[in-house]
Amino acid sequence: MKKNKNQQNKWKRDFLTIAGGQTVSLIGSAAVQFSLIWWLASETASPIMMSIAGVFAFLPQLVLGPFAGVWVDRINRKTVIIAADLFIGLVALVFAFFFLFGNPPYWSVCMVLGIRAVGTVFHTPAIQAAVPMLVPQQELVRANGWSQFMQSGAFLLGPVLGAAMYTALPLWIILLSDLVGALIASATVAVVKIPDPERQVKQRPQLFHEMKEGAAAICQDRKLFIVTAATLVGMVFYAPLSTFYPLMTSGYFRADAWHASMVNLGYATGMMLCALILGKFGTIKNKFPVIHLGLLGMGASSLLCGLLPAKMVWFWVFAALCALLGASSNLYNIPYIAYMQETIDPDKMGRAFSLIGSLSSATMPLGLLIAGPVAESRGVSLWFFVSGIALLLLTSVSALLVLPQSRRV
Template identity: 20%
Template sequence: MSLTQSLQSFKSRNYRLFFSGQSLSMIGSLMTETTCAWLVSSQTESVTLLGLIGFLSQVPNLIVSPLAGIWIEQFNRRNILIATQFIMMILSLALAIFAFTGIISIWQIICASILQGLLSSVEIPARYAFIMDIIENKEDITNATALHSSLLSGSRIIAPAIAGIIIASLSPAHCFLIDGISYITIITALLAIKVNKLTMVHRNYQNNIWQNLKEGFTYAYYFLPIRSILLLIALLSFLGMPYLRIMPVFAIQILQGDSTTLGFLTGASGLGALCGGIYLSSQTNLVRLGKIIAFAPAIFGTALITFSLSRSFWLSLMIVPIIGCSYILEYSSSNSVLQIISDDEKRGRLMSIYNMSVMGIIPFGNLFISGLASIFNATNALIFGGLSCILGSIIFYKMLPKIENLLHPIYVSKGILDE
């Protein structure tokens, strides 16, 4: 794997601008997320309230995302991104002012989290679709998506550490302020990006928004490759990813550790995700992506079961990166394939449904797996989740030849593969 091949998307001026602006903004956003969690925990010592805020911030991805897909196709995507980033900046600066003046309260954090969730439910699918707009060579879309996933994974490792240092040495208000300022980089980058088609509108939309919404879901459901990929990623989001929610149970109760143990385990998961993104950035074979989508959930499920049965900190520390790596392989590969095969006039809605299948499903999965853990215990809950992911992988693998046959003409028509 050569470095040039892994960074081939950076040949695009537009992508370089987007990536550089997004990197600082994403770290800032995750610093605010960490700071809000710290303030809620330190002021209330309520795990329930902390979980509720996380739930409320993610639920809009399930409710609003499908509608956002219609707006993304009807309006200028760059303007949508600039508008959402600007409002997020105002929210972060408002939190900074509240914190500096000492009047910040839990209800303000809750309101800000809900608003951030609403904005993210529009911004995330718009960002996915916009990446496709600014990549001149569509063969680089896998690389671009993987690098973007690596950026997110790397930010999740770096941002909490930076936030912790700033909170300890300065104050939570400074974290909010830095986040607010960081949005300037992505807004500036978006303004500097040059695209030929600022608005991806290819037909006259019907006035009935529900008809447009129905058309998007019908398109996703009746095309086997899209339906299969979305269902598989939703399965991982619902029964697999909630392992992060009950990770403290394993770190403290099962492995007999403390907050440092939890930090090592979550950091190792993020490091594995980062490595998975870097590996995927070197992949150019679209047929291989289909196999990655098929096998990654099985690896994820097997690692999850092994982790749940482990009673050794060092074994757990070696297994967790595999969980993070396999998930990001599934997440990014699915994103890339969906971006490439989708019709231009339906890409916004498809990316919104994809976002709903990932971010919108996770909070409900957190509730389900947490409830399962409280009834049967955390080990059995993760074993159930792992077995479900393996089963989903087997079903998808059996359908893979048919899926590949359906996708091959699309790849050929788009000039990505030869006859």
């Protein structure tokens, strides 16, 4: 009994040590990201330049994600995590010198956002693949709940900290906070022993063959494949909503920036509350009903947002629905990640997570190509309604195909 208790305390201590360090790093990165974007916006006031910056920020995941997964599965994951963290910190350090000795050209900020994103492409799947090597299988939902709670808090606190630092400090000092966070995160990973999966020895990388193995790990699981396919199609409709939230606040409800911050706060609070609940009561044996419940919550919330009248009194209902959207997204995401960590072979997990990340990144530009003209001509509220209908239909089809099978297992 005492031995089991010591083992349980050990995995919790190791996991929370790494998660705590990563949270500190995320806060610094979010503050730096906010400051760079705000500097670019205030200096250029150019929507085109902001769009280019956005493209540079997500393009590495779209292009490099599947290849990065191959290397994550070939190299010691602890090494990948530390190297990626330090790479991001060193990029910030180098760029800090540009601001220290003058104002760099605007395009250089886009380049830095893109280069920093390269580190994230390797870092995210390495962390996701390392978690099941530390955490007992039955505790994966709880561990991911804790992780998502801390990440949601970091993404909420980071921009606030970035805004405060931006008004009080020169930008080169703000950039150094990214390096400090990276050093802290690397130190917490370094002190924890992360077992690596057994791998077949491969002399030379066979990138496309190994990428196919990652895809096969998803496709061979019929339930996982159906849910993933339905979600990715749904994200084409749902992903553009992140761009339309400010437009709903300012254009549809005629509210101000303070109200816009309430929407962001509500969404992040919903994510944190759901993550906290799953972290506390997170032992879920059959994950697919919970996954579909999260998707249904996202669809229903989006649909209701699109039906709200354009009157200020309804704005607070919109803010509440955004909190429900945030909670629903974690209700889907946490058990989905835990299921992948439980069922996919550890030596293929990096490739599987990288592939999902790349496909998810592709949904945003594809969705904006479709949603942009519709929202421009018919209003953003219509796209909330369309997104909700699409998610509800796709989730219903997925549930009909997956849930009867999951009950028999």
